[in-house]
Amino acid sequence: MEHSDEVLTCEVAVNVGMEILADDQQVINLKDFVIPEFTCVICDDDCVGFGNNPEPIKPIKDGMCCDKCNYRVICPARWAERSIRK
Ligand SMILES: [Zn+2]
Numbered sequence: 001m002e003h004s005d006e007v008l009t010c011e012v013a014v015n016v017g018m019e020i021l022a023d024d025q026q027v028i029n030l031k032d033f034v035i036p037e038f039t040c041v042i043c044d045d046d047c048v049g050f051g052n053n054p055e056p057i058k059p060i061k062d063g064m065c066c067d068k069c070n071y072r073v074i075c076p077a078r079w080a081e082r083s084i085r086k
Pocket residue numbers: 040041042043044045065066067068069070
């Protein structure tokens with residue numbers, strides 16, 4: 001996964017409409033942030049969110065892939081690649 005823990009925490013917080021405290025104790029309303037949108041490089045669907053690293057099926061510079069493709073295509077490909085390398 002390319003997400004840092006911080007990004008994942010923010011993503012979860014946005015989903016539940018939470019407010020988080022920044023380091024300077026200032027309250028940030030996450031509803032004010034724009035959730036990124038992207039087009040999946042594998043199925044071409046318009047998606048909302050941070051996306052997933054599409055490697056090794058596609059280079060990450062081509063864009064991100066959706067959760068569905070991540071589980072259906074990317075994960076099996078990574079497992080296959082790993083087993084070939086052993
Ligand atoms: Zn997709």
